[in-house]
Amino acid sequence: MNWKSSYRKAITFSYDDGNEQDIRLAEMFRKYGLKATFHVNTGLDAQHGTWKCSDLWVRRLNLSDCPEVYRGHEVSVHGSLHQNLTQLSREEIRKELNDDISEITCIFQERPVGMSYAYGVYHAIAVEEAKAAWLYYGRGVVSMHRFDEQKDLLRFQPTCHHDDALLFELTDRFLAAKPDRPQIFYIWGHSYELEGKQHWDHMERFCEKISGRSDIFYSTSREILCDDPTDI
Numbered sequence: 001m002n003w004k005s006s007y008r009k010a011i012t013f014s015y016d017d018g019n020e021q022d023i024r025l026a027e028m029f030r031k032y033g034l035k036a037t038f039h040v041n042t043g044l045d046a047q048h049g050t051w052k053c054s055d056l057w058v059r060r061l062n063l064s065d066c067p068e069v070y071r072g073h074e075v076s077v078h079g080s081l082h083q084n085l086t087q088l089s090r091e092e093i094r095k096e097l098n099d100d101i102s103e104i105t106c107i108f109q110e111r112p113v114g115m116s117y118a119y120g121v122y123h124a125i126a127v128e129e130a131k132a133a134w135l136y137y138g139r140g141v142v143s144m145h146r147f148d149e150q151k152d153l154l155r156f157q158p159t160c161h162h163d164d165a166l167l168f169e170l171t172d173r174f175l176a177a178k179p180d181r182p183q184i185f186y187i188w189g190h191s192y193e194l195e196g197k198q199h200w201d202h203m204e205r206f207c208e209k210i211s212g213r214s215d216i217f218y219s220t221s222r223e224i225l226c227d228d229p230t231d232i
Contacts, residue, residue: 006217009215011186012185012220012224013034013186014187015037017039017058017192018060019190020192023069026070028203032211033211035219036220039078039115041080041081041100041118053192054196063107074112075108075110076104076113077100077101079100085118085121086123094133113134114153114222114225115135115137115138116188120140131154136153136226137153140157141158142158143159144157146159148181148184159184162194167206175210185210
């Protein structure tokens, strides 16, 4: 289904790295009838890639737990080993993407159609390889503070981060809008930031405020950005 046949506004969330705090965040989204895309590094698991955010040690999920954690949401590519694609050769980029695609397909029984770029960086070759891997969208990290549709989906940029100072101002503007063209409110971040900065209440207030509106389509990146996700 193309959501634009019935709605003019859509909202979605996009979260990176596949860490333990995704459990709480994914459940929060389900509580409020919201949907998200979670971008995972399948070459790393709970035994690899631990790092510190504020005073919090961040740990990745066990891959075997991920299908239940992300139930009802989309799982998408973030690079098998979370490597900076701009520092790799074309062949290394291809492996970084295709290894992640293969593992996600195996674990979740559905081929991913998009990605978020590790560290939010990419260049022309990275975009070419994403397209060659049959990925339909690639998300960066530059806050646009707008809701307009974007034509170049492999260089897609979000509306804002969940900690953006303008988040609730943008929310009020989005909720009040009666657009004649499709508008997309696209929020991104890392769930461990909510734990490390003790911002869970902030996130829950936002979810409560944005949810339950009959004029808003709540779904994943796949269903909102892809014209006909059933064809992919």
